[in-house]
Amino acid sequence: MQEKGNISIHTENIFPIIKKFLYSDHEIFLRELVSNAVDATQKLKRLAALGEYPGELGDTKVTVSVNKEAGTITITDRGIGMTAEEIKKYINQIAFSGATEFIEKYKDKTDTNQIIGHFGLGFYSAFMVSSNVEINTLSYQPNSKAAHWICDGSTEFEIKLSDKAERGSEITLHIAEDSLEFLETSRIHSILDKYCRFLPVEIEFEGEIINNPSPLWTKQPSELKDEDYIAFYKELYPMSEDPLFWIHLNVDYPFSLTGVLYFPKLKKDFEFQRNKIQLYSRQVFITDEVKDIVPEFLMLLHGVIDSPDIPLNVSRSFLQADGNVKKINSHITKKVADKLNELFNNDRAGFEAKWDDIGMFVKYGMISEEKFYDKAKNFCLLKNTDNALSTIEEYEQKIKPIQTDKNDKLVYLYSNNAVAQDIFIQAAKKKQYDVLLLDSVIDSHFLGQLESKLEKVQFKRIDSESVDKLIEKDEPKLSLLTKEQETQAEELFKKVVNNGKVIIKLEHLATDDMPVTIVISEFMRRMKDMAATSGQSMFGGFELTHEVVVNTNHPLIAKAIAAPEAEGEQLIKQTYQLGLLSQGLLQGAELSAFIERNMNALVK
Incomplete structure (x- = not known):
């Protein structure tokens, strides 16, 4: 033939x-x-x-x-x-x-x-x-x-x-x-x-x-031990640390889906690029670009998804429009939320021990997926500056008696750098206030999400106001200075600061509060932080102006007013620059001069 x-x-x-x-x-x-x-x-x-x-x-x-x-x-x-x-x-x-x-x-x-x-x-x-x-x-x-x-x-x-x-x-x-x-x-x-x-x-x-014909995801979970899951993770990602835990996917209806998703140890920065979820169709690798298969926040996970309902050669437009892909997307989100909820309910201590590694993942999911937020709000944890962890509901009950302001709004105080802002944290603690630690790259977005979801709630960074102004109460504060002395103090500060962009504010605070506090608008600072994480330029190059809050009841202010002009100005300059130093705003030649002046004072 x-x-x-x-x-x-x-x-x-x-x-x-x-x-x-x-x-x-x-x-x-x-x-x-x-x-x-x-x-x-x-x-x-x-x-x-x-x-x-x-x-x-x-x-x-x-x-x-x-x-x-x-x-x-x-x-x-x-x-x-x-x-x-x-x-x-x-x-x-x-x-x-x-x-x-x-x-x-x-x-x-x-x-x-x-x-x-x-x-x-x-x-x-x-x-x-x-x-x-x-x-x-x-x-x-x-x-x-x-x-x-x-x-x-x-x-x-x-x-x-x-x-x-x-x-x-x-x-x-x-x-x-x-x-x-x-x-x-x-x-x-x-x-x-x-x-x-x-x-x-x-x-x-x-x-x-050259291949493994029976990969772990094709087996029944009942056949597998923890060491099997870890060994397979090492097969996928040989240079990685062991995962925290995993989810074994096994769905037959209304679509077919198998796979294993691993929760890696996440640091405070995103690690999209290194280890990705791999997409297979009947054990044939398709891609590790799974943005249209799984929600964006799940791309922080590692592992394998296998579905014969996804053809080998597909376009992004197909993936975005395909009904099975949308069902897979929703199912995986639900499975991840259910797994986290199960871990939280069955072993809260173990869940809390893992929080530093999974917290960013949970927060990112809450920000980006409404359905995930609805489930995650019950197991999302808030950490304070003493490293104590609470659910959102537990924390609300904890701070409600003392951190509700005169307008019946619950004020959540937070720090994004507990070391640099320690002086503000200690001032808050003197008033029995609790301070959250929100220091990851997405926390500016996360607290904005909570403000939009929770009723009558406001987040304030611990250094955005003087401590008495952070949570305003119906408790009038009297000034120990006369009106004339207050005018003198204001004029002194304007002369020493000599910066038209800086706002001088006189407030009647407790005598043991700081004589001068440098604060930056919560709104403007938050816009700049959010722009930085989103890659937006609108606020990226914006110079944040600060306010100088003068405590009229601090003895140093009265002393500066009463002192000879040169001595008074020196006292004001010292207290102002201490305030700048506490915010990391004293830099360059001014910082060098400040150090030299203080060294000379010690020698005298």
Whole structure:
């Protein structure tokens, strides 16, 4: 038998289109062809299980080999193979799919998700890198004759009898001049490791099995121990610390989804770039760009998601519009929230011990996903400057008696740097106030979210006002200075500060409060912080103006007014610069002069 003919396609330009547009990354050809070989092998195993193939299965591994001298790559399987007629139907007539007919025939007998093939356009990805492609194949069917198909990338083909004696298919690619990189064994090994490391049939390359056919996510959770999950995590991310905990996904309806998601130890900065969630379809790697598959905050997690409902070659627009993708997105969000809630309820002490590592993840989820917020508000923890942890509801009850202001608004005080703002924290503690520690990169967004969700609540940074102004009460404060003395004090400060951008405010505070407090508007500071984390420039270069709050009841202020002019100005300058120093605003030449002046005073 020998036959020549034309491939049944609708345009003479199909191959240039395939080469240029079908796959943006040419290395995909190997994924497609190895996947085909695996599918053919899986089909044979299924037929044997159904009693429709009585022969011996024998060695069913798929072999990939490179012959640099001959300029070829060969993919060999011992699957169902094809007859000459099947080649004509499934290879020459692109409109058909071998898997479609196979599924139709056995739809009532088998799990179709396990055997869907990719004959058709997937096979033709071979022409992205080849000047000539050969198929040498023998069908599993009794009395079949082996067939040899050859095509040079045009629409013409040749098919003839072959002397192949072993069941299965052998695909040989004659690599084109512009794709010689694929004749390097290191290049092929890296592609196989990327796309085929978890395919369900053994893949041999260079005499070694390069894949794990039974990855952890394909097993039942009841079969696995903690060390199994950790070992698999190390297989995925060899250089990483052990994960905190994990979620095993296993859904059959209304969509199919398996996988394992790991909670890594997160620091106070985001770690998107290093370890990503990997997306698979029937154990074939698709991508690690999963933004449209999972909510953005879940990209902080690591692990694997596998769903046959997501095709191998997809566009972002498909992912964004696909109903199954949206269901997967919602399901994963729910599973993550349920897992965290379970950990919190079953082992609160253990949950609290992990909070520094998972707190940013939880907060990020609450900010970005409404459904996650609804669940997470019950287990999200707030940490104060004494490292005590409370749920949002617990903390509200804790501070309500003393941190409710005259307008019946509950004021949450917070610090974003407990060391630098210690003087303000200590002043608040003297009044029995509690101060939260909100020092991660997303906390400016997080507290804004809580303010919008909680009723009659306001967050104030501990250094944004004088301590008495942070939580205003209906308790009038009297000044120990006369009106004339207050005017003198204000004029002194204006003269010493000598900066029209700085606002001088006189307040009647407790005698043991600071004589001078430097504060920056909570609103302006928060806008600048949020802009910095969002990459916005509107407030990024904005110079924050500060207010000088003068405590008219502090003895130093009265002393400065009563002192000779030069001495009084020196006292005011010293107290003002101490205030600047407490906010990290005393810098450069002014800081050097301040240090020198104080050193000289000590020597005298």
